[in-house]
Amino acid sequence: MALTNSNPRLAIVYSSVTGNTEQLAEMVQEAAQNQGITIELYPVDEFPLSQLQWLDVVMIGTYTWGSGEIPEEMHSLYQAIEKLGRKELRTAVFGTGDSFFAEFCGAVDRFRDMLYTQTKLVATLKVELMPQPSDEARCEKLIELMHSQ
Template sequence: MDSTNYKPKIAVVYASVTGNTKAVAEMIGEVFQAKELELELWPAKDFVLTELSRFDIVLVGTYTWGNGEVPKELYSLFDALENQERKNLVTAVFGTGDSFFAEFCGAVNRFRDMLFVHTTLAATLKIELQPQKIDKIRCEKFIESALKKHIELKTGNT
């Protein structure tokens, strides 16, 4: 398959209260745009879960709450992904957190463990609070991993 012409359907679904995770989601959006790939950027509260089946790649963005916990806004997305066996869905999870807390980006870990079992997990990305310019390179690598995994699945070359 020619990866330069192929356009997978990609969604970024994220939750953010103070804007850090949203800023990473937007940075990821810019990287996809630069690659001339379209993606849908959804705040979790507006995302219709039945739409999950439309996508080839879903990137989850989460901050961490409580004591390393997944925030409430992402419970239903977590459950929906957990309750479907879709190994043809490539996923990746990114998040922001504060290393002051005992479990840095614990919500990324929770999603990672679940997505590894129920989908094809490509990558994780953890960012300390607000993303910096340098994090764009990390976003690029994160996205490359997801795209590569998708092409591998499509071509059966895993």
């Protein structure tokens, strides 16, 4: 399993316009650090898709746009994972959304469905708008799941 390797390679790749998902991504990174796990944090436009070939764990952070849609800037990441052919890649997807909309965190659901078939999807996490201190425990749990399964 990935996290039992001597040097597992982990990354969080996220997109955020107003900062909520960025804050959540940082909270996830901090939860990992608290458990002694180093995880690189990349805004999606700074993430080289070629890294998908050698990472052990990819955690995706996304807000939701339109009517439950994946934001445009996440499409190439989505398509690259869809075509990757690495069923052993361990993944998670988390995001922020607004439950005012019909499809709360719809982009998380869309990523989840693809990651479930194309990778080893471990967990998902949805947060209402801006992450709160109470979400820290949920992020800790997410990281625990990444290395317990």
